[in-house]
Amino acid sequence: MRRYAVRPLEWYFKPLGWPERNLAYLDAAVRLFIDAASKALASAGLCAAQVDTVVTVSSTGIATPSLEARASQQIGFRADIVRIPVFGLGCAGGVTGLSIASRLAQSRPGSVVLVVAVELCTLSFRLDELTKSNIVATALFGDGAAACVLRTGDSGIAAIEMSGQHTWPGTLDIMGWSVDPLGLGVIFDRAIPPFAEANMAPAVQEILARAGLTLDDIDRFAFHPGGQKVISALERAFSLAPGSLDHERDVLAGYSNMSAPTALFVLERVIQAGLPARTLLTAMGPGFTTSCVSLRKIA
Numbered sequence: 001m002r003r004y005a006v007r008p009l010e011w012y013f014k015p016l017g018w019p020e021r022n023l024a025y026l027d028a029a030v031r032l033f034i035d036a037a038s039k040a041l042a043s044a045g046l047c048a049a050q051v052d053t054v055v056t057v058s059s060t061g062i063a064t065p066s067l068e069a070r071a072s073q074q075i076g077f078r079a080d081i082v083r084i085p086v087f088g089l090g091c092a093g094g095v096t097g098l099s100i101a102s103r104l105a106q107s108r109p110g111s112v113v114l115v116v117a118v119e120l121c122t123l124s125f126r127l128d129e130l131t132k133s134n135i136v137a138t139a140l141f142g143d144g145a146a147a148c149v150l151r152t153g154d155s156g157i158a159a160i161e162m163s164g165q166h167t168w169p170g171t172l173d174i175m176g177w178s179v180d181p182l183g184l185g186v187i188f189d190r191a192i193p194p195f196a197e198a199n200m201a202p203a204v205q206e207i208l209a210r211a212g213l214t215l216d217d218i219d220r221f222a223f224h225p226g227g228q229k230v231i232s233a234l235e236r237a238f239s240l241a242p243g244s245l246d247h248e249r250d251v252l253a254g255y256s257n258m259s260a261p262t263a264l265f266v267l268e269r270v271i272q273a274g275l276p277a278r279t280l281l282t283a284m285g286p287g288f289t290t291s292c293v294s295l296r297k298i299a
Contacts, residue, residue: 001139001252001253001256002253002254002255002256003122003141003142003143003255003256003258004142004143004144004255004256005122005142005143006024006028006032006120006122006123006143007024007028007122007123011024012122012125012127013127016182016183017181017182017183018179018180018181018182018183018184021061021123021124021183021184022061022062024120024123025060025061025062025063025120025123026061026063026070028120028143029058029060029061029063029067029118029120029145030067030070030071032118032120032143032144032145033056033067033068033071033075033116033118033145034071034074034075035145036116036117036118036145036146036147036261037054037071037075037114037116037147038075039147040114040116040147040148040149041114041147041149043149044149046112046149047076048075048076048077049076049077049078050112051077051078051081051112051113051114052081052082052108052111052112052113053081053082053083053084053101053104053105053108053111053112053113053114054068054077054081054082054083054084054113054114054115054116055084055086055097055100055101055104055113055114055115055116056068056083056084056085056086056115056116056118057086057089057093057094057096057097057115057116057117057118057260058085058086058087058093058117058118058119058260059087059088059089059090059093059119059177059259059260059286060119060120060121060123060124060184060259061120061123063085066083066085067085067116067118068081068083068085068116069083082104084100084104086100088286089260089285089286089289089291090175090176090259090260090285090286091175091224091226091257091259091260091262091263091283091284091285091286092165092224092260092283092284092285092286092287092289092290092291093117093119093259093260093283093285094117094146094224094260094261094262094263094264094283095224095263095281095282095283095291095292095293096165096283096285096291097115097116097117097260098115098148098150098160098163098264098281098293099160099163099164099165099291099293100115101113101114101115101148101150102150102160102163102293103163105150105151105152106152109152110151110152110153111151111152112149112150112151113149113150113151114147114148114149114150115147115148115149115150116145116146116147117145117146117147117260117261117264118144118145118260118261119143119144119145119258119259119260119261120143121137121141121142121143121257121258121259122141122142122143123143123183124137124177124183124184124185124186125137125138126182126183126185128182129185132190136188136190137186137188140227140256140257141256141257141258141259142255142256142257142258143258144255144258144261144262144265145258145261146261146264146265146268147264148264148267154298155298156298157271157275157297157298158271158275158279158295158296158297158298159295159296159298160293160294160295160296161211161278161294161295161296162208162210162211162213162293162294163291163292163293163294164207164208164210164211164291164292165207165289165290165291165292166203166204166206166207166289166290167287167288167289168199168203168287168288168289171195171287171288172286172287172288173187173189174187174189174191174192174195174286174288175187175188175189175192175284175285175286175287175288176286192226192227192230192284193227193229193230193232193233194233195288196226196230196233196234196237196284197233197234197236197237198237200234200237200238200282200284200290201215201237201238203290204238204280204282204290204292207290207292208280208292208294211294213294215238217278218278218279218280218294219276219277219278219279220270220276220278220279220280221234221238221240221245221279221280221282222247222248222263222266222267222270222279222280222281222282223245223248223263223266223281223282223283224248224262224263224266224282224283224284225245225248225249225251225252225257225262225266226257226284227252227257228249228252231245231248231249231252247266247269247270247273248266250269251265251266251269260285262283263281263282263283266281267279267281267295275295275297276297277296277297278294278295278296278297279294279295279297280292280293280294280295281293281294281295
């Protein structure tokens with residue numbers, strides 16, 4: 001597995017506390033925000049001054065003012081842009097951010113909504129706590145950013161036709177952060193793969209049913225690749241042939257689990273391979289929650 005990090009390897013062996021880690025987050029997250037947002041806007045044939053609303057998703061550092069405010073002058077946002085920073089969704093953030101952006105676009109026909117997900121997971125690597133959770137997290141997570149543009153109309157790549165979430169009660173300790181003077185500590189339960197296998201399909205069925213859809217209506221499931229075991233568990237849960245989630249495995253191998261942006265990396269692969277009629281993009285994150293977005297290909 002290959003992953004990317006915003007600091008050189010030797011940085012992680014220095015004595016690091018919360019101030020040093022968050023300062024690195026502010027520096028690198030703003031740069032990645034600008035890079036990802038600029039590429040998405042260029043692909044859509046737009047510039048930053050045309051963006052009416054920006055949804056910023058990030059859970060791996062604290063930024064107040066938030067990232068889009070810090071990047072605003074350099075990237076060229078208008079003074080009247082609507083800013084929606086979203087924190088605490090972890091791996092589900094990319095899909096939920098897309099859902100929020102779609103609702104905002106629908107509420108203001110003709111407006112341009114930009115969603116940007118930035119996560120710097122490596123900044124939380126801890127040498128002082130060699131717990132199983134921290135060792136697994138160090139092996140699994142990396143840094144990354146992704147962005148996409150939404151607006152109402154009949155043009156573009158796909159239309160978001162529905163979205164929804166499901167939160168399981170009594171699951172707060174499955175995934176999240178603990179906080180101490182040295183930084184963020186990962187809460188990462190090894191029971192996630194069996195939990196996904198047992199619980200994901202019924203939850204997704206309920207979400208789809210609210211929109212009058214069933215699992216049989218989905219041409220391609222696109223999942224956040226939480227890890228190799230999670231991918232295999234999802235294939236079993238949704239009765240998919242082993243190896244079906246090829247884009248998920250490719251993203252995991254090439255970039256690792258980047259938390260929120262990762263599902264958008266998978267979506268990009270699905271689009272490049274030829275978007276089917278209906279794709280369901282899903283992710284699981286702290287809560288413990290699953291978030292879904294159904295995308296219908298625009299002919």
